Amino acid sequence: GALSQKQADIILQPSDTEVEKYVSSSYYISCLGERGADMKWTRDSKQHITANKGRIHVEPSRKGHGLALSFANIESQDKGNYTCKAKVDNREVQASFRLIVIKPIRFVDTATVQTASENQNVLVPCEVDGDPQPTVVWTVNSKTVEGPKYEVVADGLYIYNVTLEDKGEYSCRAFQVSSTKSEALNRTVILNVEHKPVWRGKEGSDKAYAFITGTVNLTCAVSAEPRPKFEWLKSNKMFVSQKNATIFDEELNTTLQLNVSSKKVFGDYMCRASNRLGKMEHVITLKEGSKPAVPTVSVHGAKHDSVQIDIEGPQNEKMDILGYRVQYLRRQELNKGWDSAQVKEFNKGESPYNLSGLSQNTHYTVRVAARNAAGFSDYTKESSFTTHKIQADPVTRSTSTAIYMSPRACQLIMIIAFHNIISMSGELYHNL
Numbered sequence: 001g002a003l004s005q006k007q008a009d010i011i012l013q014p015s016d017t018e019v020e021k022y023v024s025s026s027y028y029i030s031c032l033g034e035r036g037a038d039m040k041w042t043r044d045s046k047q048h049i050t051a052n053k054g055r056i057h058v059e060p061s062r063k064g065h066g067l068a069l070s071f072a073n074i075e076s077q078d079k080g081n082y083t084c085k086a087k088v089d090n091r092e093v094q095a096s097f098r099l100i101v102i103k104p105i106r107f108v109d110t111a112t113v114q115t116a117s118e119n120q121n122v123l124v125p126c127e128v129d130g131d132p133q134p135t136v137v138w139t140v141n142s143k144t145v146e147g148p149k150y151e152v153v154a155d156g157l158y159i160y161n162v163t164l165e166d167k168g169e170y171s172c173r174a175f176q177v178s179s180t181k182s183e184a185l186n187r188t189v190i191l192n193v194e195h196k197p198v199w200r201g202k203e204g205s206d207k208a209y210a211f212i213t214g215t216v217n218l219t220c221a222v223s224a225e226p227r228p229k230f231e232w233l234k235s236n237k238m239f240v241s242q243k244n245a246t247i248f249d250e251e252l253n254t255t256l257q258l259n260v261s262s263k264k265v266f267g268d269y270m271c272r273a274s275n276r277l278g279k280m281e282h283v284i285t286l287k288e289g290s291k292p293a294v295p296t297v298s299v300h301g302a303k304h305d306s307v308q309i310d311i312e313g314p315q316n317e318k319m320d321i322l323g324y325r326v327q328y329l330r331r332q333e334l335n336k337g338w339d340s341a342q343v344k345e346f347n348k349g350e351s352p353y354n355l356s357g358l359s360q361n362t363h364y365t366v367r368v369a370a371r372n373a374a375g376f377s378d379y380t381k382e383s384s385f386t387t388h389k390i391q392a393d394p395v396t397r398s399t400s401t402a403i404y405m406s407p408r409a410c411q412l413i414m415i416i417a418f419h420n421i422i423s424m425s426g427e428l429y430h431n432l
Contacts, residue, residue: 009033009035009036009086009088009091009093010031010032010033010036010039010066010084010086010088010093010094010095011031011032011033011095012029012030012031012032012084012095012097013029013030013032013063014029016097017096017097017098018097018098018100018179019097019098019099019100020100020101020102020178020179020180020181021071021074021099021100021101021102022074022101022102022103022104023074023075023076023101023102023103023104023131024073024074025074026070026071026072026073026074027070027071027074027099028068028069028070028071029068029069029082029097030061030062030063030064030066030067030068030069031061031066031067031068031069031084031086031095032061032063032064032065032066033065033066033086033088033093034064034065035088035089036065036066036086036087036088036093037086037087037088038086038087039066039067039084039085039086040058040067040084040085040086041058041067041069041082041083041084041085042082042083042085043080043081043082043083044080044081045081045083049069055071055072055073056069056070056071056072056078057069057070058070067084069082069084071099074099074101075101076101076103076131077101078099078101079099079100079101080098080099081096081097081098081099082096082097082098082099083095083096084096100178100179101131102131102132102176102178102181103129103130103131104130104176104183105128105129105130105134105174105176105183105184105185106128106129106130107126107127107128107129107172107174107185107187108127108128108129108155110125110126110127110189111125111189112187112188112189112190113189113190113192114189114190114191114192115191115192115193115194115225116159116162116166116191116192116193116194117162117193117194117195117277118162118163118164118193118194118195118196118277119161119162119163120161120162121158121159121160121161121162122158122159122162122191123153123155123156123157123158123159124156124157124158124159124170124172124189124191125155125156125189126138126155126156126157126170126172126187126189127154127155127156128172128174130174130176132176132177132178134174134175134176135174135175135176135177136152136172136173136174136175137173137175138150138152138157138170138171138172138173139170139171139173140166140168140169140170140171141168141169142169142171145157148160149161156172157170157172162193163193164193164195164198164223166191166193167191167192167193167225168190168191169188169189169190169191170188170189170190170191171186171187171188172186172187172188172189173185173186173187174186174187192225193225194225194226194277195223195224195225195277196224196274196275196277196278196279196280197222197223197224197228197273197274197275197278197279197280198222198223198224198280199221199222199280199282200221200222200223200252201219201220201221201222201282202221205219205284206282206283206284206285207284207285207286207287208284208285208286208287208373209286209287209288209289209319209372209373209374209375210258210260210265210266210286210287210288210289210374210375211260211288211289211290211291211374211375212260212261212262212263212288213260213261213291214260214291214374214375215257215258215259215260215375216257216258216260216286216374216375217255217256217257217258218232218255218256218257218258218269218271218284218286219253219254219255219256220253220254220255220256220271220273220282220284221252221253222252222253222273222280223252224252224273224275224280225275226275226276227251227252227275228252228273228274228275228280229273229274229275230247230249230254230271230272230273231271231272231273231274232247232254232256232269232270232271232272233269233270233272234267234268234269234270235267235268239256239269243259244258244259244261244265245257245258245259254271254273256269256271258286263288265286266286266287266288267285267286268283268284268285268286269283269284269285269286270282270283270284271283271284289318289319289372289373289374289375290317290318290319290372290374291374291375291377292314292317292319292321292369292370292371292372292374292375292376292377293313293314293317293370293377294314294369294370294377294378294379294380295311295312295313295314295321295324295368295369295370295377295380296311296312296313296314296380297309297310297311297312297366297367297368297380297383298310298383299366299383299384299385302385302386302387302388303387303388304358304360304361304387304388304389304390305356305357305358305359305360305387306354306355306356306357306358306387307354307355307358307364307385307387308352308353308354309326309353309354309355309366309368310351310352310353311324311346311351311353311368313370314370314377317372319372319373319374320372320373321348321370321371321372322347322348322371322372322373323345323346323347323348323350323370323371324345324346324348324353324368324369324370324371325343325344325345325346325368325369325371325376326343326344326345326346326353326355326366326367326368327341327342327343327366327367327368327369327379328341328342328344328355328364328365328366328367329341329342329364329365329366330359330362330363330364331362331363331364331365331384334365338367338379358387359387360387360388360389360390361386361387361388361389361390362386362387363384363385363386364384364385364386364387365382365383365384366382366383366384366385367379367380367381367382367383368380
């Protein structure tokens with residue numbers, strides 16, 4: 001709106017010709033003019049406002065000679081043009097302002113976790129309310145939504161022919177812009193896709209090796225929604241936990257641990273995962289391998305926090321040596337047994353094989369086993385070593401690997417430095 005009167009006729013206080021207010025807020029504006037008569041307020045040039053009480057009413061201005069317009073608990077439908085009219089020297093004059101009512105962004109309550117079935121169409125809900133009407137932008141797993149697979153509709157995002165790849169985090173970002181303000185809010189919806197179990201095991205996991213008297217773990221990992229039921233079978237017979245076989249089930253994987261007592265244990269094992277949408281079957285063939293021979297070990301190069309272990313062989317093995325397992329204990333922990341030992345795994349060829357993070361001036365006992373695809377060898381005979389004691393300088397307490405200065409040493413150095421500065425200052429003053 002615009003003022004259409006001489007400056008001295010009537011004025012509005014506040015003088016803004018465009019006013020933005022949030023829903024539920026209040027506003028008070030005065031139409032002032034010392035010479036104005038027959039003042040009145042109208043809305044949209046036709047609706048005469050005469051009420052002297054209520055949510056929207058007129059009243060004598062508190063700021064001087066004139067008529068005020070008061071708004072309380074503003075609603076969206078209150079937006080529009082409001083005009084104060086008066087007669088000055090038998091002339092009709094007027095002053096107007098435009099009320100813009102902003103209804104903040106609000107997400108209609110919906111679940112933030114949605115579930116869809118594979119090969120069906122689904123609506124990811126995100127219903128947004130606000131005035132001015134917010135603009136909505138969608139992203140899926142931090143990428144912009146695009147392509148014929150998606151359709152943005154009034155109450156959400158429509159996805160056609162849902163697949164397993166559509167699962168993830170859907171972000172509905174709403175923007176609201178007016179002439180003086182802008183606002184943005186975000187709503188995240190997690191979409192889970194129900195599907196039959198799908199194999200998610202490592203490459204080459206269709207075969208495994210073990211040796212008689214050894215132990216082997218056969219692992220079956222899947223992706224599935226809802227959670228699958230696992231079964232192990234051999235020769236079409238169901239496996240259950242027993243003396244030489246233990247089954248460990250987790251949410252999306254299962255492990256069959258076998259104690260290999262005879263050649264009968266070798267053969268094909270089927271892992272079956274099923275839910276109401278279907279099933280997955282995967283066969284793992286357990287083959288007989290050879291137990292590795294014991295490697296040779298020597299320990300040298302002990303420092304205050306580390307030691308180097310030389311590991312050789314074994315040589316001329318039927319199966320390649322893949323790595324080594326090193327166990328080590330402090331001398332005072334030997335009575336607890338090797339089950340409580342610390343363990344470090346090395347791949348073959350990672351030499352030098354270093355143990356680090358050790359305690360200084362401590363006696364350790366160590367042993368090593370070789371590993372191939374069928375399992376571990378017996379452990380070597382125990383070897384012992386003692387880490388070095390850190391030798392500290394009496395003043396600085398420095399070591400070959402770190403420098404530490406005690407508070408007393410720091411204080412002494414500062415006193416000496418301060419004394420030297422005073423002495424130099426005295427000499428300089430004397431020379432001047």
